[in-house]
Amino acid sequence: MVQILLIDDDSTIRLLLERTLKRQGYDVVCAGNGEEGLVKAKELHPAMIICDWVMPGVSGLQVCRQVKSLPDLATTFFILLTSLGSVEDRVKGLDAGADDFLCKPIEMNEFIARIRAGLRLHQLSQDLTEQKQLLEAELAEAAEYVSSILPTPLKHNC
Secondary structure, eight states: OOEEEEEOSOHHHHHHHHHHHHHTTOEEEEESSHHHHHHHHHHHOOSEEEEESOOSSSOHHHHHHHHHHSTTTTTSEEEEEESOOOHHHHHHHHHHTOOEEEESSOOHHHHHHHHHHHHHHHHHHHHHHHHHHHHHHHHHHHHHHHHHHSOHHHHHHO
């Protein structure tokens, strides 16, 4: 089951989104602030993080930057929830590493569609990483084989 981390300091929004996601069949873990969200993200490595931008303490933008800076979490799909609607704010969020935005008030059909789209992209990223690792292993094996069949004098000159 796909795991989604939901970070929002507003318990009403958190509960509404959690129920909506669970009805869609997702495993949802919630955090009530940015600090708690970062701890859970590092523990769980969720496929997706949905995070409110404006929170006391560690903001959603700070959570996003920290998550995207960690190699184990860099491909986690990150959606920022915001009531900030200016182009400058969206640019700031994208520059911090956000993959998508949802503006409040949240329209539930769009919310679910963006979740599905983000999870498709996350899965493609995971598949690409696996294929890259397989190709690198095959390339190393091929290089080892070529090295083993080279005449001895050539091995030392390479």
